[in-house]
Amino acid sequence: MKRLVILGAGTAGTMMANHLNHHLHAPDWEIDIIDERKTHYYQPGYLFLPFDIYEPDDIIKPIQDFIPKHVNLIQEKINRVFPKDNYVELGNGLKIPYDVLIIATGAKIAPEEVPGMQGSGWQKDVFDFYTFEGALALRDKLRDWTGGKLVVHITEMPIKCPVAPLEFAFLADSYFKNKHIRDQVEITFVTPLSGAFTKPKATAALQHLLDEKNIHIESDFAIEQVDNDRKVIVDYGGREVPYDLLVTVPTNKGDEVMARSEMGDDLNFVPTNKATLQSLVYDNIFALGDATNIAASKAGSVAHFEAEILTNNILHFIHGEPLRAEFDGHANCFIETGGGKALLIDFNYSHEPVEGEFPFPGVGPLRLLKESRVNHMGKLAFRWIYWNMLLKGTHIPFVSAKMQEAGKHF
Amino acid sequence: MNKIIADSTIQVNEEGYLTDFSQWNQAIGTALSTEANIVMTPRHWEVIDYLQAEFKKDIPLSIRKIGKSNVVDIKEFYALFPVAPLKTASKIAGIPKPASCI
Ligand SMILES: Cc1cc2nc3c(=O)[nH]c(=O)nc-3n(C[C@H](O)[C@H](O)[C@H](O)COP(=O)(O)OP(=O)(O)OC[C@H]3O[C@@H](n4cnc5c(N)ncnc54)[C@H](O)[C@@H]3O)c2cc1C
Numbered sequence: 001m002k003r004l005v006i007l008g009a010g011t012a013g014t015m016m017a018n019h020l021n022h023h024l025h026a027p028d029w030e031i032d033i034i035d036e037r038k039t040h041y042y043q044p045g046y047l048f049l050p051f052d053i054y055e056p057d058d059i060i061k062p063i064q065d066f067i068p069k070h071v072n073l074i075q076e077k078i079n080r081v082f083p084k085d086n087y088v089e090l091g092n093g094l095k096i097p098y099d100v101l102i103i104a105t106g107a108k109i110a111p112e113e114v115p116g117m118q119g120s121g122w123q124k125d126v127f128d129f130y131t132f133e134g135a136l137a138l139r140d141k142l143r144d145w146t147g148g149k150l151v152v153h154i155t156e157m158p159i160k161c162p163v164a165p166l167e168f169a170f171l172a173d174s175y176f177k178n179k180h181i182r183d184q185v186e187i188t189f190v191t192p193l194s195g196a197f198t199k200p201k202a203t204a205a206l207q208h209l210l211d212e213k214n215i216h217i218e219s220d221f222a223i224e225q226v227d228n229d230r231k232v233i234v235d236y237g238g239r240e241v242p243y244d245l246l247v248t249v250p251t252n253k254g255d256e257v258m259a260r261s262e263m264g265d266d267l268n269f270v271p272t273n274k275a276t277l278q279s280l281v282y283d284n285i286f287a288l289g290d291a292t293n294i295a296a297s298k299a300g301s302v303a304h305f306e307a308e309i310l311t312n313n314i315l316h317f318i319h320g321e322p323l324r325a326e327f328d329g330h331a332n333c334f335i336e337t338g339g340g341k342a343l344l345i346d347f348n349y350s351h352e353p354v355e356g357e358f359p360f361p362g363v364g365p366l367r368l369l370k371e372s373r374v375n376h377m378g379k380l381a382f383r384w385i386y387w388n389m390l391l392k393g394t395h396i397p398f399v400s401a402k403m404q405e406a407g408k409h410f
Numbered sequence: 411m412n413k414i415i416a417d418s419t420i421q422v423n424e425e426g427y428l429t430d431f432s433q434w435n436q437a438i439g440t441a442l443s444t445e446a447n448i449v450m451t452p453r454h455w456e457v458i459d460y461l462q463a464e465f466k467k468d469i470p471l472s473i474r475k476i477g478k479s480n481v482v483d484i485k486e487f488y489a490l491f492p493v494a495p496l497k498t499a500s501k502i503a504g505i506p507k508p509a510s511c512i
Contacts, residue, residue, distance in 0.1 A: 156474060192473075194494065220494040222473050222484070236473075236488040237495075266478065295509065 002029050004314075005088055005098040007078055007257075009035035011043075011391070012289025012303040013104035014066045018393035019311040021068040024318075031070070032096060034088070035063055036077040041132055042386055044300065047164055047336065049135040050142055051175045058383070060132075066391045078105070081261040083282045100284050100314060103270050105257060107160055107290035107298060109134075111250035114155055116226035126226060126246045129168060130160065138247065142175070147184025148244030153233065154191045155223055157198075159252045160290055160298040163345075165189070166196060166206060167336040168247060173213040174338035190218045190233065190241055199352035202345055205369050209337055252298070254291050269293035274349070275325035277310045284317070286310055295349065297331040304390050305330045305401040311393075330403040332358075334379035342375035344368055348403040354410055359398040361407025368408065416441040427500065427507050431465070434504030442502045446493075450502075454490050457482050458503045465505040471496060472508065 004024060006013045017033050024031060045059030067073045077091030087097040109130045111117040117126065127141060128134035152169045159165075169189045176182040189196070189210065196206035196217060210217055224236045226248075232240040251267070258264030263281070265271060271280040272292040279285035288310050289303040296302050309326045316323050329349030334342045344366050345353035357364040365374050389396060413422045416437040421429045426445075428434055439458060443450045460481040464471055473496055477484040491498045496508050 156472070194497065220497075222488075224484070236484050237492055238488075266474065 001027055002099040003097065004029060004031050004100045004102070005096060006031070006033040006102045006104060007081070007088070008104035008106055008255075008289075008291070009033050009037075009063050009067065009073065010040070010104060010106050010289070011300045011386075012106070012291075012307060013102070014040070014063070014391045015304060015307040015393045016102055016104065016288070016310065017067055017071045018391070019307055020314065021071055023311070023315055025070070030072065032072045032074055032098075033067060034074045034076060034078055034090070034096075036075065036091070038063060038075060040066060040391075042383060043130075044161070044382065044386070046129050046132065046135040047167055047171070049132075050129055050138040050168075051171050052139060052143070053171075056132075056136065061387065078255075078257050079260070080257060081263060083261065083263060083279075083285060086284070098284075100317065101282075101286070102310075102314070103258075103263075103279075103285065103287040103291050104289045104303075105255040105291045107252045107254055107269075109250040110253045111248075113251040113253075114223055114226060116228055117155075117248065117250060119226060119228040121226070121228040121231070121246075125231065125244065126228070126248065128248055128250055130164075130249055130252075141245070145245060147176075147181050149186045149188065149242055151188050151190055151233065151241055151243040151246050151248075153189075153221075153223070153241075153246060153248040154193075155249060155251050156192055158298060159249050161333070162297060163197070163333060163335045165191075165249050169215050170209065170213060170338040171336055173215060177339075187213075187215045188218060188241060188243075189215055190221045192220065192222050194219050199347065201355075202353040202369065205343070206335075209371070213338070252290075258291070265293050267293075273325075274329070275327050276313055276323040277306060277327060278313070278317075278323060286314060286317075294329070296327075296329040297333065299331055299333055300386065300390065301332045302330070304396070307393065308395070308401040326402065328402050330401060332399065334375060334382060336376065336379055337371050340376050341371045341373055342379045343371055344375045344378065346403065346408070351403065351405070351408075351410065354408050356408035358407065359404075361404075363407075425507060428504040429506075431462075431504050439502050439504065442504075446491075446498050446502065448491060448498070448502070451490075453482075453486075457487065457490060457499060461499055461503045461505060465503070470509060471500070 039060050040063045042059040045054045048054040079089045079091050087095050123137045127138040154165050176185045195203040197203040221235045224234050232242045234240050254268030258268040270287045272287045274294040288306040290298040313323045332346045336342050347353040356368045358366040420433045487495050
């Protein structure tokens with residue numbers, strides 16, 4: 001019997017287990033999936049937790065519930081991959097040989113990359129919201145905070161869900177308005193990019209919202225250190241931004257297992273073919289989701305599109321057929337803008353987000369790059385879709401893995 | 411679009427980055443540095459050489475990579491090109507604006 005091993009049972013790994021379960025069966029194939037955690041976290045919910053919009057229970061479920069019964073779930077730390085010898089070594093020393101390996105170990109924050117970030121102020125006046133613990137600690141802080149200088153900060157790109165920090169700033173604006181203390185709070189958005197976003201049309205739309213909500217932006221800021229005593233962040237050029245409450249998105253890195261296995265780049269991301277999702281080094285290794293180094297957004301929606309394409313490519317690989325270079329970098333993200341509204345953006349490697357209607361050209365009902373209440377309903381519905389469709393690998397009706405060009409105003 | 415600089419015509423995009431690296435020469439680099447209010451020294455040119463070499467190898471650039479390059483540390487990189495150093499240096503070097511992936 002041959003064995004396919006999936007590393008990581010998060011968003012991407014779970015989707016692959018569900019897809020491949022339909023195609024690879026005993027007695028020819030066994031599928032193993034390995035994760036050290038017992039709990040699946042709905043990470044998009046980390047954005048809502050600090051503002052008391054979601055409860056912890058809304059965003060955690062057992063990993064086991066989403067793994068099909070013929071797939072073998074191994075709950076153990078992955079210690080190292082030996083790609084030349086085709087086996088994985090677990091934390092308990094067990095060796096698992098594979099014929100095909102899928103890497104879906106995701107990305108995590110690395111606050112230790114910036115001096116002072118995890119200093120005396122960590123989780124007192126310096127917080128992250130990219131972890132469950134961080135988002136909860138921040139919720140408790142915000143419940144009692146009476147105002148001052150709130151700084152929302154991105155350390156360096158790439159990060160997961162690159163619009164989440166902006167959404168955080170927008171939601172903070174609404175949150176303080178609802179508490180009637182918005183006039184006590186100064187909100188500054190600090191980014192290493194030269195504007196609110198990397199793509200020009202979306203940047204213009206988002207800049208407009210920042211102005212409207214009186215959120216100040218400091219761009220081209222490459223942080224050198226957090227000075228906990230003076231409560232300022234300092235950039236390499238000597239520029240300083242003072243804070244009373246710093247909400248930072250630290251450097252995002254792939255898991256250390258990729259460094260131990262000598263399979264990652266300088267941020268532990270796995271060099272991957274951006275169209276086939278095959279490793280650039282080893283033919284029988286594939287990667288998807290946040291773990292890869294491809295220039296697509298690190299988002300659940302991207303992992304969903306990748307999973308459909310990668311499933312076909314794994315079957316092609318197994319049958320000795322040529323791989324299809326199909327992944328176009330398609331991403332589709334709701335951007336919460338506060339006050340019960342949201343924007344929707346749809347883009348890929350070659351097309352930046354533009355205005356238009358989605359998913360039906362000329363009809364919608366969702367509006368691209370325009371604030372609306374329907375889009376906000378879409379964002380909230382995403383949680384249901386995530387638990388009930390995305391993880392199970394169910395195809396979302398009318399939304400294709402490759403980006404559709406009709407209905408978009410390029 | 412066309413731009414006339416240092417007695418030559420070059421192709422640039424709307425943000426002023428060269429679109430064809432083969433049109434670059436040191437005189438053009440010097441003229442572009444003047445536009446960015448930078449007076450070039452041998453240290454500046456060492457950094458520009460490094461950026462161009464990485465570009466020719468198809469290696470995407472980031473502030474982090476430069477810091478680990480052993481050519482210049484981030485502090486000095488900022489001292490040489492004080493405002494948005496990677497973008498400014500890329501423009502002077504005639505290579506595309508660094509793509510920060512999203
Ligand atoms: C604040 C925030 C908001 C977001 N909002 C959105 C949104 O609105 N829309 C959207 O589409 N996406 C959003 N995302 C992004 C989305 O959550 C991720 O892109 C997605 O979860 C990536 O899936 P993955 O499988 O690659 O990684 P993960 O889901 O993180 O899974 C990786 C798994 O690998 C396991 N693992 C890693 N290393 C090891 C090891 N050595 N041993 C054992 N197990 C290991 C981990 O335990 C984990 O379970 C958001 C993310 C954040 C942080």
